[in-house]
Amino acid sequence: MMNANETYEHILDCKGVYKSFGGTHALQDVQLQVKKGEVHALLGENGAGKSTLMKIIIGLQKQDAGEIFFEGKPYNANDPAEAIRAGISMIHQELNPEPYLSIAESIFLKREDTFHHTPFLNKKETNRRAVELLKQYNLNMNPKALMESLTLAQMQMIEILKAVSCNARLVIMDEPTSSLDSEETERLFKTIRNLKEQGVTIIYISHRMEEIFQICDSYSVFRDGHFIGTGKVDQISVNELITMMVGRKVENIFPKVDCPAGDVVFKAEGLCGKGFHDISFEVRAGEIVGFSGLVGSGRSETMRAIFGLDPLTSGKMYLNGKEIKIKSPRSAISKGIAMINEDRKNYGLCLFRSIRENISLPNLPARQKGFLLNQRREKNECRVVAKTLTVKMASIESQAYSLSGGNQQKVVIAKWVMASPKLLILDEPTRGVDVGAKSEIHALMSKFASEGMAIIMVSSELPEVMGMSDRILIYHEGRINGEVMRADILNASVNQETILSKEFGGR
Amino acid sequence: MNKKQDTRVLGMDQHDLNIFMKRYGIVFVMLGMFVILMFASPNFLKTNNLINILVSVSINGVLALGMVFVITAGGIDLSVGAMLALASTTIGVVLNLTGNNLLACLAAILICGLLGFVNGVLVAKFNMFPFVVTLASQLVIRGLGFVISGGYSFALANPKFSQIGLGKLFPLMPYPVIILLVVFMISYILLHWTKFGRYVYAVGGNINAATASGVNIFWTRTMTFVISGIFAGIAGILMTAKINAAQPNIGVGYETDAIAACVIGGASFAGGVSTIPGTLVGIVIIGLIYNGMNLIGIESYYQTIVKGLLIIGAVMLDMTINKKRG
Numbered sequence: 001m002m003n004a005n006e007t008y009e010h011i012l013d014c015k016g017v018y019k020s021f022g023g024t025h026a027l028q029d030v031q032l033q034v035k036k037g038e039v040h041a042l043l044g045e046n047g048a049g050k051s052t053l054m055k056i057i058i059g060l061q062k063q064d065a066g067e068i069f070f071e072g073k074p075y076n077a078n079d080p081a082e083a084i085r086a087g088i089s090m091i092h093q094e095l096n097p098e099p100y101l102s103i104a105e106s107i108f109l110k111r112e113d114t115f116h117h118t119p120f121l122n123k124k125e126t127n128r129r130a131v132e133l134l135k136q137y138n139l140n141m142n143p144k145a146l147m148e149s150l151t152l153a154q155m156q157m158i159e160i161l162k163a164v165s166c167n168a169r170l171v172i173m174d175e176p177t178s179s180l181d182s183e184e185t186e187r188l189f190k191t192i193r194n195l196k197e198q199g200v201t202i203i204y205i206s207h208r209m210e211e212i213f214q215i216c217d218s219y220s221v222f223r224d225g226h227f228i229g230t231g232k233v234d235q236i237s238v239n240e241l242i243t244m245m246v247g248r249k250v251e252n253i254f255p256k257v258d259c260p261a262g263d264v265v266f267k268a269e270g271l272c273g274k275g276f277h278d279i280s281f282e283v284r285a286g287e288i289v290g291f292s293g294l295v296g297s298g299r300s301e302t303m304r305a306i307f308g309l310d311p312l313t314s315g316k317m318y319l320n321g322k323e324i325k326i327k328s329p330r331s332a333i334s335k336g337i338a339m340i341n342e343d344r345k346n347y348g349l350c351l352f353r354s355i356r357e358n359i360s361l362p363n364l365p366a367r368q369k370g371f372l373l374n375q376r377r378e379k380n381e382c383r384v385v386a387k388t389l390t391v392k393m394a395s396i397e398s399q400a401y402s403l404s405g406g407n408q409q410k411v412v413i414a415k416w417v418m419a420s421p422k423l424l425i426l427d428e429p430t431r432g433v434d435v436g437a438k439s440e441i442h443a444l445m446s447k448f449a450s451e452g453m454a455i456i457m458v459s460s461e462l463p464e465v466m467g468m469s470d471r472i473l474i475y476h477e478g479r480i481n482g483e484v485m486r487a488d489i490l491n492a493s494v495n496q497e498t499i500l501s502k503e504f505g506g507r
Numbered sequence: 508m509n510k511k512q513d514t515r516v517l518g519m520d521q522h523d524l525n526i527f528m529k530r531y532g533i534v535f536v537m538l539g540m541f542v543i544l545m546f547a548s549p550n551f552l553k554t555n556n557l558i559n560i561l562v563s564v565s566i567n568g569v570l571a572l573g574m575v576f577v578i579t580a581g582g583i584d585l586s587v588g589a590m591l592a593l594a595s596t597t598i599g600v601v602l603n604l605t606g607n608n609l610l611a612c613l614a615a616i617l618i619c620g621l622l623g624f625v626n627g628v629l630v631a632k633f634n635m636f637p638f639v640v641t642l643a644s645q646l647v648i649r650g651l652g653f654v655i656s657g658g659y660s661f662a663l664a665n666p667k668f669s670q671i672g673l674g675k676l677f678p679l680m681p682y683p684v685i686i687l688l689v690v691f692m693i694s695y696i697l698l699h700w701t702k703f704g705r706y707v708y709a710v711g712g713n714i715n716a717a718t719a720s721g722v723n724i725f726w727t728r729t730m731t732f733v734i735s736g737i738f739a740g741i742a743g744i745l746m747t748a749k750i751n752a753a754q755p756n757i758g759v760g761y762e763t764d765a766i767a768a769c770v771i772g773g774a775s776f777a778g779g780v781s782t783i784p785g786t787l788v789g790i791v792i793i794g795l796i797y798n799g800m801n802l803i804g805i806e807s808y809y810q811t812i813v814k815g816l817l818i819i820g821a822v823m824l825d826m827t828i829n830k831k832r833g
Contacts, residue, residue, distance in 0.1 A: 364705055373700055
C-alpha cells in the first residue's frame with residue numbers, strides 16, 4: 001500500500017506556516033520539505049521555532065495559517081493520536097513512560113483492540129508481537145520487563161519500536177542523544193540507519209553538530225521563527241551552518257549602563273553537580289555576568305545548585321571572601337543570595353495569593369513585631385517596591401494570576417529586590433515577557449548593578465546576553481567553554497557567531 | 508479591568524464585587540438560613556436557642572479551626588475524631604491518679620499535640636500522603652484510648668470537671684462558647700497575623716515557590732498537624748466535660764464535620780485558600796442545619812443528607828467562583 005502511487009516528491013511539505021502566541025510570532029512563513037527515506041536535520045537556536053513547528057505537525061498545536069502535505073496529501077492532525085494514525089510519530093526528549101507496564105504492554109498501549117477480539121487483554125499475543133519486534137531490531141530485552149527497570153536509552157528504543165509498529169513513515173526525534181552516552185548513541189544511530197533502510201523518514205533535532213554530520217542527509221535551518229535555508233549536509237560546513245543560525249533579533253534591549261565593578265562578591269570554585277562539571281567563576285559588585293549556552297547545557301542546573309535547590313557534589317563557594325555552605329534556598333537567602341527561577345509558575349509565585357503576600361514571602365522574618373507581622377509596614381513596603389518596578393495591577397491585594405506574564409515576572413523580581421540581596425541570580429528573566437516589560441526589566445537590572453548588587457543573568461537570547469553583560473561565560477555540555485568581555489563585544493571582535501560556535505563546542 | 512465600569516453593585520465595580528463575593532459569599536448563605544429559620548420556627552430567635560447552637564457547635568468548631576490549618580497547607584487530618592476519644596480517656600486516667608483538673612486538661616492537650624507531631628513528621632519528613640497517614644494513625648490513636656481505659660467508660664474522679672461543659676462565665680455565656688471564641692481568636696492571629704500563617708498559605712498554594720522563597724516546608728507542614736492535634740485535645744476536654752465521663756468510643760466521624768465546616772467555609776482542598784472567619788461561618792452553618800431541622804422536626808437521617816449536599820454545593824460554588832482552580 002505504501003509504494004502504490006508515490007507521486008509526491010517530499011514526504012512532508014510544510015508551506016507558509018504562521019503561528020503566534022499573544023504578540024510574539026513564533027513562526028512566520030515557515031517552510032520545511034523532507035524527502036522520503038532521508039534523515040533530515042532541523043537546526044536553530046533556542047526559540048527559533050523548531051519545537052513549535054513539530055508541535056503543529058504532531059497535532060499539539062494548530063497553525064494560524066499555512067498548509068502541510070504528508071505523502072502528497074493535505075495533512076492536518078488535531079491531536080498526537082491522529083498524527084500517529086496518519087503515520088507520524090515523535091520521540092520526545094523527555095520520555096514519559098508508564099513505569100509499571102511491561103515492555104510489551106507499553107509498545108501496544110492504546111492499540112490493544114487491534115488484535116484483542118474479546119473484552120479481555122490477550123497477553124500471549126501482545127508478548128509474541130513484542131518479541132518479534134525486539135528481534136527485528138536486534139534488541140535483547142525481555143518483553144515482560146517493566147518499563148521502570150529500563151535505562152533511558154532502552155526506553156527510547158521502546159518508543160522507537162512503538163512508532164514503527166504503528167507503521168510510522170515519519171519519525172521526529174527531538175534531541176534523542178541528550179542523555180545518552182557514546183555507546184548508546186552509536187546504538188541509536190544503528191537503529192536510525194536500520195529505519196532508513198526500511199524507508200522510514202526521520203526529522204532529527206539536535207544541538208550536537210558532529211551528530212548532524214554523522215547521521216543526517218540534509219538540513220533545514222530556522223532562525224527567529226523564519227525559515228533560513230535548506231540543503232545537503234555534505235555540501236556545507238559547521239561554520240556555515242552556525243552563520244545561518246545566528247542573528248536572532250531581540251527588540252528593545254536597554255543596554256547595560258556602565259558602572260565600575262567593585263570587590264568580588266561571589267566566587268565559585270570547581271562546582272560539580274548533576275549536569276555541570278568543574279564550574280569556577282567570580283562576580284563582582286556592580287557587575288552583570290551573563291551565562292549563555294544552549295538549553296540543557298547546565299547553566300540553570302548550576303544556578304539551582306548555587307541557590308540550594310539541588311545538591312552540589314563538590315566545589316566551594318565564597319561570599320565576600322568567606323566560604324559558605326548552602327543546603328537549602330533558606331540558607332542561601334539568609335546569606336544574601338536571591339534567585340529568580342526560569343520556571344515562574346512553579347518556583348516563582350503562589351498564583352492564588354495576593355501580590356502583597358507573594359512579594360513579602362521571602363522577606364517576612366525582618367518584618368515582624370515580636371510574634372506578629374507588622375502588616376502596615378509590609379503593605380507599605382510592598383506598595384513601594386511594586387511601584388518602583390511599575391507593576392500594573394488593580395490593587396496590591398489582587399491575586400497574582402490576574403496579572404500578565406510580564407507583570408508576574410516583575411512581582412517575582414519585586415520579592416527579591418525587597419530582600420536586597422548581595423548576589424541576584426536571574427534565570428531567563430525576560431522569558432514570556434512582552435517587549436515593553438522586557439526593556440523595563442533590563443533597565444532595572446542596570447539600576448540594581450549600579451547600586452552595587454552582583455548579578456548573574458542566564459539567558460538563551462544571545463542579543464540579551466550580549467547587550468546586558470559585563471562578561472559572558474559560555475556553557476557547552478556542562479562546562480564553561482569560553483569567556484567574553486564586554487569590551488570585545490563593543491569593539492566587535494566578538495559577535496553572535498563566535499559565541500554560538502562556542503555554545504556548540506567550538507574553541 | 509480599568510475599562511469595565513458598567514455594572515456597579517453596592518458601589519463596587521466588577522473586580523471588587525468578585526473579591527467581595529469570594530470572601531463573603533458564604534455569609535449570605537448563613538444569613539439566608541437565619542431568615543428561613545426565623546420564619547419556620549418561633550423558637551429559633553430565642554437567646555436560649557442561639558446560645559444552644561453555639562454550645563452545640565463548640566466541639567466541632569474547635570476541631571474545624573485546627574483542621575483548617577492542615578487543609579490550608581494542602582493536607583488533611585482524619586485522626587481528630589480518634590483524638591477526642593484518647594483525650595477523654597487520658598483525662599479520666601489522670602483524674603483517677605491525681606484528681607487535678609488542670610493537670611488532666613494539660614495531659615490531654617499534650618498527648619494530642621504530640622500525636623499531631625507524629626502525624627506531621629510522617630507527612631512532612633517522609634513525604635507520605637496525609638490521607639493515608641492519618642487514616643492509619645486514627646486506628647492507632649483510638650486503640651490507645653481503649654488500651655489506657657481498659658476498654659471501659661468510667662466516671663470522672665473530680666466532679667468539678669463537668670463544670671467546664673456546664674458552667675457559665677456570666678449568667679449567659681457558657682464556658683464552651685468562650686473556649687470556642689478564644690480558640691477562634693488564636694487561630695485568627697496565627698493564620699492571618701503571623702509569619703507562620705503566611706508560610707501555611709504559601710506551602711499549600713505552591714510548595715515549590717515556598718521552598719524557593721526560603722520557607723521551612725518541614726516545620727510549616729508539621730506544625731499544622733500539631734495545631735490540629737492540640738485543638739483536638741481542647742475539643743476532647745469539652746466533650747469529656749459535656750458527657751461527664753471518660754469514654755474510649757466517642758468522637759467517631761467527627762473529622763467529617765470538621766472537614767465539612769472548613770470546606771463550606773471556603774477552604775480549598777487544593778490548599779492555599781481559606782480564612783478563619785469563613786471557617787467559623789462554616790461551623791455555624793453546620794450548627795444551623797442540625798438545630799434548624801430539629802426545631803422544624805425533621806428526622807436526623809435527613810440532616811446528614813442535607814449536610815452532604817451542602818458540602819457538594821459549597822465545593823461547586825468554590826469552583827465556579829475560582830474558575831481557574833481544577
